[in-house]
Amino acid sequence: MENGFKGYHPISNLIFFLSIVVFGMLFKHPVTLVVCFIAALCYYIRLCRRAAVKSFLTFIFPMLLFVLIINGLFAHYGTTPLLTLPDGNKMTLEAVVYGFVLGVATVSIIMWFFCYSEVVTTDKFMCVFGKIMPAGALVISMALRFVPMYKNRLCTITEAQKGIGRDYRQGNIIERIRNGGKIISILITWSLENAVETSDSMKARGYGLKGRQSYSKFRMSKRDVASIVIVLLLDVILTIGCIKKSLYCIYNPYIVINPSADFGKTYFVNELNLTLNPVSAFGIVTIISFTLLCFLPLIIDLKEDIKWNRLKLKI
């Protein structure tokens, strides 16, 4: 299960996802949007397979359409009317296109978050968090244990009460609320009573001594360092790209793609108020960097797959 990019060090994973989310939101260029969307979808499908396809069809794609339609129907900025809606408002090209941009960006980010929750398990998160805040990490680890434990206890209590003829799901709403309160009160008394023993067990094992370490079972290897360096390098290029506005685009009041340049040919589509400037040299560098960043986990995974296949052939 823990192969490819998923098997990399938590810090490497986290830096990647942080970068992808930040730059995925900053860039509004059509090329980067499409690249980001495809990469997210591919990686999501690779991680979750069938479940990913299912969630794409039932949730992600409808969401994309929803954003597109809502923005197209209810936003009326822009200068290029396409048709007049029954309520007299105009539907504009700018609103539809921007709805599409917004939809794709949102959906891509959501898919990256799905990937994140698949790749960065609680163990990995705790490892990074523990380095920043050791005490907080312990609290979270305890909390993660408490949630299912209290759920179990609540179940035990309801069943026990049912066993002596007290079914807490009976009666009208007021009775039910009162009964619910009673169950919570048992849960709290019981848990507080039990917490004393847990704290004894912590004390007995030296909790509270000075200089507590936060241990994690992950170890940084060369490939982890390499991947971090690569991501950081790409981040630097992309940041410069952002500052230099090399992928500058606007969608309101009219659409302009790429910053205006002194060289190359600029296309105007007059009836759509559309300006297409040529891509600058640094713009190309930025796009390539962004593509590399997006596909990094897939490249790592594929490299491993190919290696495995080769090894298999040798046997």
Next chain:
Amino acid sequence: MEQIKIENLSFSYPLCEKKAIDNISLKIESGEFILLCGKSGCGKTTLLKQLKKELAPHGKKAGNIFFNGKSIEEIPLRESAEKIGFVMQNPDLQIVTDKVWHELAFGIENLALNKDEIRLRTAEMASYFGIEEWFNNKTIELSGGQRQILNLASVMVMHPDVLVLDEPTSQLDPIAAENFLYTIGKINRELGTTIILTEQRLEEAFTYADRVFVMDRGKIISDLAPSETGKELNDMPEFLKIAAPTAIRIFNKIGGAGNCPVTVREGRNFLSKTNHKNICKKQEKIFSKTNAVELNDIYFRYDKNGKDILKNLSLKIPENSFFTILGGNGTGKTTLLKIISSTLLPYSGKIKIFGEKPKKSGAKIASMPQDVQTLFTAKTVMLDLKEVNKNEEKIKETAELTKITDLLEKHPFDLSGGEQQRAALAKVLLCEPKILLLDEPTKGMDAEFKADFAKIIQSLKKKNCTVIMISHDLEFCAKYSDLCAMLFDGDISACASSDKFFSGNRFYTTASCRIARGIIDNAVTDEDIIKCVNE
């Protein structure tokens, strides 16, 4: 030099006249296995906690405890945490973190060792205790036995010189308990760690111990090797006469001479040399013809696609009997109980309560859960009881039966474990059930209370109540239960009167039966054996 030396130690809790520990002096050598036994509430836990100053309760203390020649007060906290390991009763409550590997590392994280050392030690412990397979699991998913082994491992990871265990097996089933005691024995033998253990289940613990301390009312009244302790049994307090290993009990009741047997093997040797009858004759028990519960071809599963927990299960439980369901963990015992109480419904098969459908029969079924604290809802025991039954007469009567008359004005959570169990039983009884379901009631009970508990059940039977119990406690079932059924692989694989059930089994049976096998046939309890030898 002795590793632990206690000199004239006395201790009393605040606002309490009585001394919880009364002038105790003792010496423990490095590498010894000490068994400390006493009935619940005699001060065992208080004494153990004095050895670990982080856990020592507040109160008035006199006398001294020395650890490796140094007074325990002067030992720095770090050394105390590291050198004296402490494992408590409840496996669930000692676990702190959510993952097994993190739990193992918790202690050494606190000691601020470096990363590589932590890595090495957790790896080492995981292999020694056989934890590798569930090393990456969540702690919440473990079974009780696994949890207690994890607790032990996460104490051992700190490399303690002394391991103190306070009734560590009381919440475990017999197989997990035996496994746990075996592991402690292994630690003692292979690592030379000093062990100080308190136990209710003395049958196995006696075979591991070098010395047995017997404690009564805050005093240590005997400090001898196990077989010597067995020899002096007649001078020991009442609880030990009931709780001591079977071989010792038989030896004393018969009035044997020479070395006192402790293990089953020694018991067999001893018994074969006595004059005895070869067959233990017993009266056939007669049961009522009407069935309180009748199950026909029951199938049950939790998920539509899951596997069958119960399959093709048929069972008849006669009216006014004390019926026991035995079986290993995860065989579906608790599920079966829930089916009888109609909390769960089978997807195929019929249930009849007193010959009718459960809803029609109107017979009250009450059940007592394993965690009795889940029953208490009110501020005092009295209010709690009133909640289920307003009749003061009945409350008084039940309170007397369960011996909680003095406790009625206390808060249920201020009671000790045994008292809580009694109060819970009272609450369940006040529902006036025709059928009473008990889920492992003898877990954590001391021997004396078990006998009391059996008496309560006998008196219920006289009041026309059918008692159905799940248990792991073979000795208790053999002694008091009328009928036993063994659940295996979702089905009843054997059902017979207790005598026949246990004398037919070879492994899954009482220690008495194992001692008497081939020497006195049909003997199941120590009383059977004693009867056959004395006649």
